[in-house]
Amino acid sequence: MSARRDLATLDLSTEPLSHLAGVGPRVAAKLETRGLSTLQDLWLHLPLRYEDRTTLLPIRALKAGMAAQVEGRVEAVERGFRYRPVLRVAISDDSGATLVLRFFHFRAAQVAQFAVGRRLRAYGTPRAGQQGLEIVHPSYHMLGDGEDALLGELLDPVYPAVEGIGPASLRKLIGQALDRLPAAAALELLPPAFLAGMGLPSLRDALLTMHRPPADADIAALGAGTHPAQRRLAMEELLAHHLSLRRQRIALQQHRAPALRGRDGLVKALRESLPFKLTGAQQRVFDEIRKDLARAHPMLRLVQGDVGSGKTVVAALAAMLAVERGKQVALAAPTELLAEQHLNNLRSWLEPLDVRVAWLAGKVTGKARAKVLEDVASGHAQVVVGTHALMQDSVVFNDLALAIVDEQHRFGVHQRLALRDKGATAGVVPHQLVMTATPIPRTLAMASYSDLDVSAIDELPPGRTPVQTIAISAERRPELVERIRVACQQGRQVYWVCTLIEESEEDAGPGNARMDAQAAQTTFETLSAQLPELRIGLVHGRMKAAEKQAAMRAFKQAETDLLVATTVIEVGVDVPNASLMIIENAERLGLAQLHQLRGRVGRGATASSCVLMYQAPLSAMARERLETMRLTNDGFLIAEKDLELRGPGELLGTRQTGLAAFRVADLARDAGLLPTVHDLAERLLSDAPDLADRIVRRWIGGAVRYASA
Structure with missing residues (x-):
């Protein structure tokens, strides 16, 4: 080449x-x-789109919803003021039909243009009006008598706006x-x-x-984005992004990492002590990690799996490979509650094996903190669990060989790099294992996670009862209150999830449709009055961290029966006794978030339910989302559907890597190009690296990538 x-x-x-x-x-x-x-x-x-001004359509041939260009004479002009100023201009042509042009923003000079009898040409999308078809704010220009304006020869492009131009x-x-x-x-x-x-x-x-x-x-x-010209541009854009990721991966592979191979005594001891057997998917993923860790190059592997699929025990087995060789392991989680959950699991599994597990979070202060820092620096602490506190400059490891990050998208890029760098000495960096309970669509992984090896734990442990999901209108709210009463009388616990903390003035302001989502505080007060015999807790994002943690912990320890919460409970709380969740205004949430929330129930052996309560009428997309949730509990299928419905933009945004938005490519639409893109990328990196650089510069420029974070 x-x-x-x-x-x-x-x-x-x-x-x-x-x-x-x-x-x-x-x-x-x-x-x-x-x-x-x-x-x-x-x-x-x-x-963004095109307007066809190459033809004229008779007014009689117009169809609602189909953009067109027409020519006619002004028949009547009417100014009015009902809710706001409005200008209505009726035009007709030789077909004998009439079309109304409606303007809400106009100047007096503009009104003067529309003299009865004057000719004009207008373009826009007709819609059904009170007196036939109308076009709101068409683009138009006036024609002089006898003027025969030429039609365009090309479609007119409509570009993304640039403010001030x-x-x-x-x-x-x-x-x-x-x-x-x-x-x-x-x-x-x-x-x-x-x-x-x-x-x-x-x-x-x-x-x-x-x-x-x-x-x-x-x-x-x-x-539709399927024209050969768009596919040509999408091909090169996908290639540029893939090359950028591959370059990051190649750069990471230039570093060395400790080869964690040899005896597996601790792995065997841990497996024998567990009260359950690994699923086939857990075993497969652990084997993939074991092979990575045995190499003298840094592992960068993403383990994805639904809530409850058993990612933590796989991480614990990986940690034992490092501890057995005298190395240290760090496990970081984004919230204290989630980190504590990991801490409790790891201590119950590892301390009987004489593995020392340390705890480092913001609330560990004074002499206790000093002692933990000393144990970490000396190597006495073999596995260190914590939150963002692990990334602070004061934390110095003796010999960090494996950094595990849970729900990695919840951390900033620099924080993840800071944790990796704590094990970096003389060109040697620790292995990295990142975990997420948000399954990633295959096409998204192929396009945007090419710098990572991706493993999927796509099998739930035996004994789990699938969560039954139903969707009901908010009009049936009283039935749900009674259902909560019965569930709690039977000793079960319940979540009630709200989408807003408090109603804002802006939502109720003039010209805006009032958002009718109940505020968590209002819902808490209402349910407290309707269910006085129940102990009810409240959690929302504006509470202080300590208050939030206390409310979550009280629910976890069965000190409250019903927890009213915003979506802050999406990740991190594991309460096997909770068997019912109501998600209010479920139509406002995306599929991935709905699935994450639903994963908070069904954690035990009791049959669990998730009720998606919606406000009618539903949009077509909201209806499809709720129907998908009702039909499947498979997070991987849901992730693919989420990509199809929302596109990659929102999904990619969670990664915080500075990945530029695609200009042309659409991962759901252009997935078929990805295998070809990958093959061509390998050829270019091998045979023409200078071309690879130029392709990346053309599409991505000097954008900083943190793919190795």
């Missing part, structure tokens, strides 16, 4: 926008706020940038034979098609 290309391309790509006509310091600053500073940035500032000005600037596109051969970075084999156009042709689609372009394909 040839690595030679015209280097002038790079110079042109990085040419500042100040070289374009009409771009002075003020305009340049406005473009810069949108991340647009070079010609290449404008080439890749792609349209009008759409027409932005189109002109992008047009100037496109006029300076290099020749196809100079611009292209992908092998021509590869493109031909995929049936994809050159980058130059793809960009011109996207910015200036001809009148006969397939609008449906462009709207």
